[in-house]
Amino acid sequence: MGVRGLQGFVGSTCPHICTVVNLRDLAERHRSKHPGCSPTVVVDAMCCIRYWYTPESWVCGGQWREYFSALRNFVNAFAEVGIKLVFVFDGIVEQDKRDEWVKRRRKNSREISRIFQYIKSHGEQPGRHMFFIPPGLAVFTQLALKALGQEAHCSLQEADYEVASLGLQDGCLGVLGEDTDYLIYNTCPYLSIRELCLDTLDTVMLCREKLCESLCLSVTDLPLLACLLGNDVIPQGMFESFRYKCLSAYTSVKENLNKRGNVILAVADHIAKVLRLHQGEKKLEEMLPLGPNKALFYRGVASYLLPGQKSPWFFKKSKAVTTLDKQILSMSSDSESKQEVAMCTDPESKQEVSMCTDPESKQEVSMCTDPESKQEVPMCTDPESRQEVPMCTDPESRQEVPMYTDPEFKLEVPMCTDPDIKQVTMSSDPEIKQQVTPCSDPEIKHEVTMVSDPEILEVARAHHVWGESYLVYNVMSRGEIECSNTLEDELDQALPSQAFVYRPVRQRIYALLLGDGEDGTHSLAREVKEWFVYAGNPLKHPDLVRPLPMSVPGGTPSLKVLWLTQGPDVQARRFDVLLASFNLSSMQEDLQAVEGPLRALCCLLIYLFVQVDTLGLEDLQALIAQALCLQGKSTAQLVDLQLDHINPRAVQLGSLFVRGLTTLVFVNSACGFPLDMSDFMPWNIFDGKLFHQKYLQSEKGYSVEALLEQNRSLLMRFHSLKSVVVKACLRENRRIKSRQRWGSHHTGRWSRQGSGSQQPSSGYGRPGQGQPWRYPGPGRRQCEHDQWRRYSSSSGWSR
Structure with a gap:
């Protein structure tokens, strides 16, 4: 997670940016300076669950009573010193990060294969070095924290962005997690969950300002550095040759560093001495080998910009041409807002549609004119985007395109005071019954999603955000x-x-x-x-x-x-x-x-x-x-x-x-x-x-x-x-x-047939055919069951 190689680099080259702090002392100092304001720590829950799961046994399906007790101890340790915790869980996988998600799932599959090999060979659970989290741990952690009375949110976009955004709020002592992206975001201090001692509340604080001093960069340069090094948005190979050229030109290569550490120093040096030399005079795409990846690169840099923040690397009147999703994008910048603006030519209508990358929302936004209101309505440009909803439907392709959502909306559920609209209570927790009033914002009336009823969608969104529903x-x-x-x-x-x-x-x-x-x-x-x-x-x-x-x-x-x-x-x-x-x-x-x-x-x-x-x-x-x-x-x-x-x-x-x-x-x-x-x-x-x-x-x-x-x-x-x-x-x-x-021969339909792989198919198997459920081939896969077919010992799906 985060920037490739940065964690190891910090430990080996810049250990001085890591400072041991005591959260109890930080909370007391905060209260003395801000009476009546509770100190808060925002927790990236997805980074922490591996550290929270302390039970010795993990391979049998989970030691849930022990785990619940461990969570209660964690919560109580902070409550005793008056620190409020706000937990954020991943609610989606953004389309830009789908490839990275797939890569990690494949890696996990290989790890699971080794776990079963070990169990069959030794008849015991592997050591902690092969630890794999029990199934459903994230879902049940969220529900356990709510049962313990904690504030737990489920994100509507990438969770680390919402965590970093919450870190800008008054009273936030830091972000607790284990992700080097928190060194890149310009937010509150980054606190390490790995180094946290629950008994003393000591942990390590990583200082991005000291990191910048070591690299001769400013904080606003860090998003550019992160994208050039490669992260979850920018593929590792995109700037491989560029990094090699930076390393070749770098004169201060340190022999005691591995290649990755020297690459980080070399790229930072190039930003400080070469790119900044022409900052404001040349377009960024003229100084970097962006090629056909301009839109992705700009989106990657903008993804680190929190609400109210802008990047000095987005210049005036910059133009670039790239092809993205079979549309022709012309990149430029608005001289007033300094936001990236792209012109999209619709291949059907031949009309240009203006687009911009909003640094506050980190989304590419296209503007279309509503034929009824004559007002411009922002829309997300990526038809595969997992960003949340409003959506419009292309009359030619009939593909749903998700519309842009105000970034301020990501954790706040809009409430309406219209007396004609009945308040709704739908909660799984009898102690915390959230009253949700569906919003009748006229803009939502243009929303076209998988579900067209804005009232119902609003209730679903509320329960998603407050962590009371799943999927x-x-x-x-x-x-x-x-x-x-x-x-x-x-x-x-x-x-x-x-x-x-x-x-x-x-x-x-x-x-x-x-x-x-x-x-x-x-x-x-x-x-x-x-x-x-x-x-x-x-x-x-x-x-x-x-x-x-x-x-x-x-x-x-x-x-x-x-x-x-x-x-x-x-x-x-x-x-x-x-x-x-x-x-x-x-x-x-x-x-x-x-x-x-x-x-x-x-x-x-x-x-x-x-x-x-x-x-x-x-x-x-x-x-x-x-x-x-x-x-x-x-x-x-x-x-x-x-x-x-x-x-x-x-x-x-x-x-x-x-x-x-x-x-x-x-x-x-x-x-x-x-x-x-x-x-x-x-x-x-x-x-x-x-x-x-x-x-x-x-x-x-x-x-x-x-x-x-x-x-x-x-x-x-x-x-x-x-x-x-x-x-x-x-x-x-x-x-x-x-x-x-049954005897040893009765092992199930898939165990000893064909290649031994189980795959979905577009049709149904029949008893006695002796064929596993096969993958129909590359491309789109359509999967559907009949109303009640079951996994059968007779080599097929039978009633």
């Missing part, structure tokens, strides 16, 4: 979602990837969220782009997944009914929709009889065992037993739990189950929160080591009483849950049998 707003605004790596063994695919297991649920929720467009387009005709990691997926293109119709008794209610109305009848309808998304409507009466906290668990288990035929009776008993036994365990007891060995299949099953819990978060928030979110938070329902213990015991043939640790009070609840799951499976002609009776 819902991404589907409704951009029609694009992603899911990172899961601990899945690509060489032993007796269990299918979670990407496929839960896809039918997602497809039904897509149909619910997208509804019918104002243009008459039915939701089932729209495709959602899914970037999911699974074995054999090269991630060159997203899977194009179509929604599936949902069969709800009495008809599917609208989102306005589910989200904007209250009452017991509406809550019952929400539960109906949730059951329909899992195709469990016929089980409503049986599920209503299940005690509330176990209802979500029961829904998930039924879905899993109907969908995956390679799950057996031992798996079911282990999952139920661990959930029931967990209720009586203390955190200390879970920490002390020891395992005889690690089973690779149990590792994958634990991850598959936890991904089911994240799917429940998605479904529950989409349906208007029919279930209490705490009922299926993993720290209340799942422990990786405890599940692994029950799995190993069940494999050995332990009795139910032994699995329940001779706790007779749990026996009735166990048999009740098991009965509901077995009964539901029988209705789908699915008999849950003991895996011990």
Whole structure:
């Protein structure tokens, strides 16, 4: 993350920019200077979760009770010294950074392969040097922090930009994270989470001013340096030859530095002595070998400019020509605003459309004239942009183009005071019920997204920003979602990837969220782009997944009914929709009889065992037993739990189950929160080591009483849950049998066929064909399930 090689350079060449500070002392000094103003630390949560996860066990699916306790200790340490924490999580992957996201996912896949190789060879968890975060850690961290009463936001653009922007607010002591981009942003001090000692609140502060002194640069030069060195926006190879020329001309090469360190010094020297010599006289593109990459380079530099900031490297009357997205862009600069201005010639209309890069919003903005209001409306230029919404539709290409959003809007949800508009309360947290009033800003009326109703979109945006929903707003605004790596063994695919297991649920929720467009387009005709990691997926293109119709008794209610109305009848309808998304409507009466906290668990288990035929009776008993036994365990007891060995299949099953819990978060928030979110938070329902213990015991043939640790009070609840799951499976002609009776040949459809890779296809497999679910070839991939096909032991998808 951040600027290539900068972290190592700072440690080896500029250690003086790192200063040990005590956050308690900083907070006290702040209060003495600013009475009544609480000192604040903005936390880049995505940088910190690896450091927060301190439990020794991580491979079994996550030690969630231990993790929740660690988060509580972290929060309490700051609360005791009066420091307010504001957490920011990634809400999207920007299109400019998609390639980098894919590169990291591929790297993670290789790491996961090595983890499973180690488990199979040694029968134990690898050391911390191979640590891989448990599935769903970011999602559940966000929800855990909210349960602890913390302010946790989900970003509407790149999270580090929102973190740096919040750092400009009064009272901010620093940004806590581990990303060298925070040395580049001109914001508050950068504090290292890696060096934080929670007991003393000592950490290392990295000073960008001292870095500039060492490099003979100014703070406003740092974005230019970052882009020339390469970062998450600018590909590493773009300026490789330029950096080599700088290094060749650099006369102060230090022998004690590695090549990367000398390159940083050489590029900084070139900026200070060569580029700055002609600053204001020559255009930047005349001094740099930008070639066809001008637009990307300018966008990269502008991405570091926070609200109210400008770059001295954007000059007056600069012109350049480049081709971007098959449009001809003419770059120039407005003499008054000093903003980059590009002229875009529409190939259909032959009209020029003015564009600019707003240094405050770090987005390329094109201006179009609304035919009704005659006013210019800003729009984002990249049709693949993941920036949030308004969007317009090109009448020729019929492609949706997202419109520019005011950067001030990124964390503030607009509130309207129109007395005619009813206030809406829709929150998963009974203690923190946010009142959200949909905004009736006339500009939003021009918004065209995957969902055209501005009121509904506003509610979805609010819950996204406040971290109370998962994936819902991404589907409704951009029609694009992603899911990172899961601990899945690509060489032993007796269990299918979670990407496929839960896809039918997602497809039904897509149909619910997208509804019918104002243009008459039915939701089932729209495709959602899914970037999911699974074995054999090269991630060159997203899977194009179509929604599936949902069969709800009495008809599917609208989102306005589910989200904007209250009452017991509406809550019952929400539960109906949730059951329909899992195709469990016929089980409503049986599920209503299940005690509330176990209802979500029961829904998930039924879905899993109907969908995956390679799950057996031992798996079911282990999952139920661990959930029931967990209720009586203390955190200390879970920490002390020891395992005889690690089973690779149990590792994958634990991850598959936890991904089911994240799917429940998605479904529950989409349906208007029919279930209490705490009922299926993993720290209340799942422990990786405890599940692994029950799995190993069940494999050995332990009795139910032994699995329940001779706790007779749990026996009735166990048999009740098991009965509901077995009964539901029988209705789908699915008999849950003991895996011990199957023999070694019964390993699942994909395990020993063909190349061993599991891929989506545009059609359906049939039982007995003996063919895996194949990738249809390069290019666009269209993926859709039928309404209830499951992973079958008979080498196909069967009813």
